Amino acid sequence: MEQRTIEIDLISAADLKNVNLISKMDVYTVVYLSGDPSSKQKAKTTVDREGGNNPTWNFPMKFTIDESLAQQNCLTLVFKLKCERSLGDKDVGEVNVPVKELLDPIPMQTQFVSYQVRKPSGRPKGVLNFSFKVGDKVVVNLDKGVGAAYPAPVVGPSTVQYGGPSGPYPPPPVAAGYGYSTPPPAYEYAPPPPVMAGYEYQPPPPGYEYPPPQPAYGYPQQAPMGYPAQGGYGYGYPPVQQPARKNKVGGLGLGAGLLGGVLGGLLIGDLVSDIGGFDDGGGFF
Template sequence: MDCRPLEMTLFSANDIKDVNLFSKMDVYAVVSMSGAAKKHKLRTPVHKDGGTNPKWNHSFKFTLEDAALQQDRLKLKIKLISVRTLGETKIGKAVIPVKELLQNFGKDEKHVTYAVVMPKGKPKGTVSFGYKFGEKFSAPLPVWPEAHKKAHEPVMAYPAGHRAGSTSAYPPPGVAYPPQPQPGYGYPPQQPVYGYAPPPQAGYGYPPVVQPGYGYPPQKPKRGGGGNMALGLGAGLLGGLLIGDMVSDVGDMGGYDDGFGGGFDF
């Protein structure tokens, strides 16, 4: 890969827009190279109280791909920014095609001046810088290690028995589908534990029926129930009637005259 070095020194900006109201501007510049494979973004120190004519005399170095340079894909951008108490304010920027700089370059460092365009598109002020291209040289292409390649390769997941590259949605011959669950109510059968019946399962609204043999204790008849009370009352009434009849018979016998004069007188 053919490359070419570029060295530049940003001298100053002149007659740029004043974005401060009551004090002189503190201005710095951000220099970047767009269109390059490697992103370059550098900045100058802040010129305190530089106002509308800040000065930096700050140098930068870039390594450019010669193919991108010849195809006019590289742009040098210089952005001017004012530092304020409550934040930063953009003043404007200059955009320069790097191929244009190469065509105008000689053997010695060249000084140029370009217009600064404000955010709304109106030109205001200029920036001045010097630049110099170095001799073209060859650089090896970046080689990624095998582990880096595998880490960035997409991972393809296939079902069991599927062959990579096959477009069929069915498994190849000899590969069986996994067993499918049988339809049901979704509850596994429950076994009785410690002699108690399993809880009744939800059905269609019928009450659960308790089957014999699940360990429930036998139910004993309750004492003092309504049937025993009725039987006792019936027996008591019958006994009273019998006793009443006997008393009535005894009374009738008291008026009987046996003809012996009221006693056994021999």
């Protein structure tokens, strides 16, 4: 279904019939859409308590209309002007504006218009002033519910196809360079690459001789200054002469033997002199 919006600014009214015999009128306006059974749209302005029979409102309102019903001249905007009173509000006048008259032709900008106000008796009395602006046409999908509006399709090669009960909405086109035309191939296992020549140990060719080993730290062995080089030591110093070890046990035995012999001789001599009975003079006693 195609729809449009109409934005209305109800500005003022002038030269209305005064329905109050003594006091000044307090006027307001009720606006609604007639001719669409499914529409319950209605708006009410504020009450002007100062203007009397020349009220001013400058009150904005918006209505959504069915484009098809409007083109068939089935829709009417009804403006009812009323006077607020403590014993009950009283009708002042009414204005009926066909919606097709506002759309034919569709204005490109805000329009200001004035319509004749008619009393409840049908006789003209007063003028109603308002401005309006017509919105762009939109397409509403009733399956999506109220408020799901989409721009109207453009006639030509770029016509947009909308889904409905027959099927879902088509996916949007993919811009060049931002999508796959075919799915990517599945991943397959690849065997490891072969070992390149030169990365394995190769035996030396026949007849190859290994170079002689180098001395430690890469310095040649040299004899120290003033000393002839000796074998067996890496730094050229002569071997250290170890002193002869003394036999402590043999020396101690020889001294002990001599001492024992002397002591033994003294003891034997004392024993012989005791047995023989020699006195100091050399004879027996």
